[in-house]
Amino acid sequence: MASLPEIQCPTCRKFFAADIHAPSMPFCSMRCKMVDLNHWFSEEVGLPVCTSDEPEDQEEPQAPASPREYRFD
Numbered sequence: 001m002a003s004l005p006e007i008q009c010p011t012c013r014k015f016f017a018a019d020i021h022a023p024s025m026p027f028c029s030m031r032c033k034m035v036d037l038n039h040w041f042s043e044e045v046g047l048p049v050c051t052s053d054e055p056e057d058q059e060e061p062q063a064p065a066s067p068r069e070y071r072f073d
């Protein structure tokens, strides 16, 4: 039996043997397929997805230092 061609999963970037009969194609697994779908929907509808990857930091503790004020003409 010929070896299956390896393709790259768009979600996790993992190379896996492509199976045209797999319902998760072109993803390596159904999980990766759902991840991609969720990502898609979240952009479409604009609903916040529960991801703790990027914590929102609305308070930027940066001092408003503007060096332009010390410009000498």
Ligand SMILES: [Zn+2]
Binding pocket: 009, 010, 011, 012, 013, 014, 027, 028, 029, 032
């Ligand atoms: Zn994957």
